[in-house]
Amino acid sequence: MKIFKDKKIFSSNIGRTIISLLMGFFIGALILAVAGYNPLEAYKVMFLGVFNKPKYIVQTIINSTPIIFTGISIAFAYKTGLFNIGAEGQFIIGSITAAILGYLLHLPHLIHVFLIIVVAGLAAGIWGGIAGFLKAKFDINEVITTIMLNWVAFYSLNYIVQLDSLKKPNAEATYDIQQSASIIVLEVWKKSKEGINWLNEHLFFKDIFKTRMNWGILIAILIAVIASYIIRKTVLGYELRSVGHNRQAAEYGGINVSKSLVSSMMIAGGIAGIAGAIQVMGISHRISTLSVMEGYGFNGIAVGLIAGGSPIGCIFAGLLFSALNYGGGKVQYILGAPTEIIDIMVGVILLFVAVPKLIALFPRLAIIFSFTKGKMGGEDNVD
């Protein structure tokens, strides 16, 4: 019980996050038990579903890539006091850009990829910047503009997919991007004769190469480091944080608040846009008609919030979120327990992230708990 007596655990960010996670698992277990499923078995299935095979681990990492990006996007805007609900739309703009440029341009491999990342980031940056501009110029709440822009982006994608010059016949999708725009690891080689032969001899690699393993995660980590650096070490970051902390004071201190709002939303939009481009270049290779929003932006909000607004934290929060969803999907398949338990768990985790004061109360609860336990059996002296 020593851990409960160490109050620091309950006041540090990481400590609070860990307790929130534990509460998510605890309440998830309660709900599963009430619904008649064995929670331990369910968590075992989830754990094995993520770690049992190298392929699963790789898939979890692949799935985490877009939400790490959108998480960073939300975290970045959050530092300026802006709530970027628009990562979903910015992601879509990035993916549209990548699908068009990836198909129409014919360029050498690395140049093609680099150009797409830059242009997709710019396009989505401008898209996000609209919300920042409207906030700075007309004081229109960014929550409403980003929600509207999400839908405009959504329907734009559905419109663009239908264009004759891009639409693949008999498909609700565009033509695939050129090979030179793909960022799947060794994509050509693994389908070649020698690749197939080599992989047949190395089953470990054969297993993981079955996935669409791509370079996106490395770019995501790079972006997280850059975003973290901008926020913490640069003048721009200082200005953004000041505006987020107290807009009036920042203005008084000579910071151009309007410019900060626009640049913050542009950067946030750009990051979400790169995520969309990475998803097209690394996974889908095309864009398809959407019937509902895919949720990268919304899940990114959860990731950014669980990470407490830290871009580096987004890497871990994104991996965790992805693992929960990937492992959680197997709970349904194997045990028949509804996978939606994962959404409830994520919600509970967020709920506890929202209430640091409640978590600060935990030591007291633990003391009361250990006190009653001590009276009953005295086994609490173990520590």
Add this chain to the structure above:
Amino acid sequence: MLTNIGFIIGIALMYAAPLMFTAMGGVISEKSGVINIGLEGMMYLGAFIGAAVGYYSGNPWIAFLAAGFASGLLGLLHAVASVSFAGNQTISGFAINFIGPGIALFLSRLMFNGATMTKPIPMEGKMPKPFNGILRSLSLENTFAAQVLNQYATVYLAFILIFIVWFIFYKTRFGLRIRAVGEHPRAADTLGINVFALRYICVTLSGVFAGFGGASMSLAVVSLFSPTLISGQGYIALAAMIFGNWRPRGIMWGCLLFGAAEGLAVYMGGRTNVVVPTQVLSMLPYIITLLVLVLFIRKSNAPAADGVPYEKSSSNLI
């Protein structure tokens, strides 16, 4: 021509009603000083409970109330986090947007053999159209009047709720207190108003109203619940609230604007030879909203203490 306009207005009213309920939920919470970004999750749960109870009970009114009750519980949860524990209201609200759909789909799978969609509600379980009989007996079917007036009961209730909320805010002492708490909780506290209790009531009510909004989607607009039924309507209700500048009448117009654009899209998509791509039509409500915001910009009327947790003294909890 007139019947076509009637058709558009009819569709507009039908689609606006769920937004009106939910946006009233948003405004009553925010007027008391608590941001409620969880409207989407509350609406989602309400839509499911409405459809599920409607299917099993066959009584739309029991279903409607059950939906309000279930989402009210989510409102209560948001109140506990944001009022009692002075939590971050944005994060707490967003948590509801995971919990609401999570519970709805979880329950759906348990109750409907693993499906995330409820079975269709039988005809008698669906929301009635109160004027249907009268209009038919006057043989006014397919006329302008019928297109506009022959609405589900929820449509009329939505307008009544807007009136009630307006009346409470501006004509009663209770409403004055809500506004005081949302503008300056400390001053209100000094005057003997129980800030916590009032916020609890308002945030819980916001859940109830959002639940009604969801149920008026699943019991009236369509007659079942599916995972994509709500998809973003709660956020649009939130946008309508901001659009309407936190005033019931403005919010009503915001919801009607969305409904009208929806009606126009349905009309142009199905009844004319206009070759405007449906995707572009679907974009209209959102673009119009942005334009209206830019062109008719007024000073924002958000409650001053919106989003700021109130703490009696710094040591009341720890």
